[in-house]
Amino acid sequence: MPAEANRADLSAQGGEKMGEMGEIFWWVVFPYLTLAIMIVGSLYRFAYNQLSWVAPSTEIFEKKWLRIGSPLFHYGLLFAFIGHVMGMVIPIEFYRGLGISDHLYHDFAIYGGGVAGLMVVAGAVILLIRKMTVDRVRIHATFADFFSVISLIIVAGLGVYITLVYNTTVLEYEYRTTIGPWFRSLFVFRPQYELMTAVPFLFQLHVITAFALFASIPFTRLVHLYSVPVHYPLRAPQQYRSRSRYRRKRI
């Protein structure tokens, strides 16, 4: 099994590069810290600052560039999310059980993930240029707005690079035996940080920047991702509210 072999010799290298404390910091403390900031921060903002909880659209100011950039970016993100669920959440044994060979999986991941990633990066770059060049949009953009877009470009750019370039030129890295189990181990509160030590540096960087981005969510416009109105198709078209119901909810 080539993947297993890779893991063995890289683990020796990685272990040397980063001390035990460093490993615990990056693969245990840091993810939990960032996730905690994300969760607590989001809950706090949801509870105390509903008025700021929006998808701050600028479509009213400009819609020609938005028409290309925004769907490209958002749909790309949606596909990328699905791809990450497939790679990180669903264990490799599941695919093997179904008889999907590792090679077939990777071919699919490279094409599917590559396209999704490119959509995200291209969309975000268009949105960033729009944000920098269209007066009406730029003047009302905040630091947090730029921060979100730029960090998304960095995280997604790294993702695209490791999917399309690294995986095809350096080695077809089997993250489903390392990053995947490590990621899942975080959620059962038994973080197996040792799984991450051997992971190639670019993959590590993608993970770290992604977690840093998660921590920023409550402080930026990204909170709107929690509010995707999936319940819309299910509710009655007309909404009546009676006086006894429309007063402000106390939290």
Next chain:
Amino acid sequence: MNVKAQVAMVMHLDKCIGCHTCSVTCKTTWTNRPGMEYIWFNNVETRPGPGYPKRWEDQDRYKGGWEYSNGKLRLRAGGALSKLAKIFYNPNMGTLDDYYEPWTYDYRHLIEGERSDYVLSARPKSMITGKYIDQPEWGSNWDDDLAGGSEVVPMDPNVEKLQEHIAMEYEKTFMMYLPRICEHCLNPSCVASCPSGALYKRDEDGIVLVDQEECRGWRFCMNGCPYNKVYYNWNTHKAEKCNFCYPRTEAGLPTICSETCVGRIRYIGVVLYDADKVKAAASVEDPQNLYEAQLGCFLDPFDPEVIAEAREAGINDEWIRSAQESPVYKMAMKWKIALPLHPEYRTLPMVWYVPPLSPIMNHITNEEELSTDGYIPAVDQMRIPMQYLASILAADDTEVIRRVLLKLTAMRVHMRSVNVGGVDELAKSRLLEEAGIDTETVEDMARLLGVSKYSERFVIPTGRREMDGDELHYEQGACSIEDLAPPEGMTTYPFERGR
């Protein structure tokens, strides 16, 4: 029967003088905050003209309101799933340029500018970017009083439909004002368009509001409303709309636009309706039947059965009494002289209009000698083409407009005979008969339309505090808007940053 009460408005267009007092008082009350400079909950547009936002009646573009197809009533802009697919980019929504880029003037330059040989001027400066606008090209009421002439008039979607050519020569053309607010519809498409469920219709008075805490800025309401009366506040990134001045109406006061209306064209009253009939009424196949179908939703407030059902539904006696004295009930339902704006949008709007009569009969040179019978053909040859009014108020059914204009003419002739005399009694009664009304009704109408006092024009019961429970005691002494909309807290003006 599912009885609900609705506060509704009628505007008597004959009396609107186009002074914009209503718009200005509304603006200073509700939309004078950053992010809302371009927003006019109340606007008065000169017709024929494109209106505000430009060509808002062009539903091929904005896709507002409902359509009836294959036996189903559906949102013209698409159902829930197609909305979710378009949530990242809404192709039908207008942009600021469809409204206008609001600006102020650089007054400071008048004081601080260098001394020079020329008179200093205050240049227009965008309130969006803070940059100078050298040549404003459109603004609120840019086309006021037909001041865009033959360039702007053809932009009116109703004019495009007209068969006959509209004369633009000064002595031959026509003009009317159309003041508009949110219609507080019985079947609001803005509510149905909102993915978050933030828009709602109040059960007890029918006012349609946006819950500012639940709005997530998905923007489908903006063009989902066929009247384009939901606006996007670019500063808070949330939707805002006319709220029928609910803090005033709850206190029994008319909306600020009505209170300050110089022409006294506005009437506010309660109407009882059967909420169970709304969907069926909005789903009649022929758009020309929508007016009758909507009338069919309203309930007679004097009918004992209706009164019993209303009480059952928790509507108190003050509201029932107000419904009985309602000027809206009289004009829209009893006398049928007020008509809904664009009934073909199928939202069942609740701000109705008495069509204008004044500019007709331009060919009647000597009214003294006109035989009363002459008025009947005169109605058909008005200066404002009947098709034009029908396109706005009756889904192109000129017969509906004709009936109303005939009533208004009959009223005018009758009141002339009472006050001035000299009208042939026999011919007058023929006119009344043709119009389908009796002298008593005509005199009631003349009073309400002509000389009615504040208390007759506005019959508004106070809000139903009994529904509040005990909680309000604990709110005594608190500032009601403290953390809801801090005027200075969450707003930013771009100027400093834009400079």
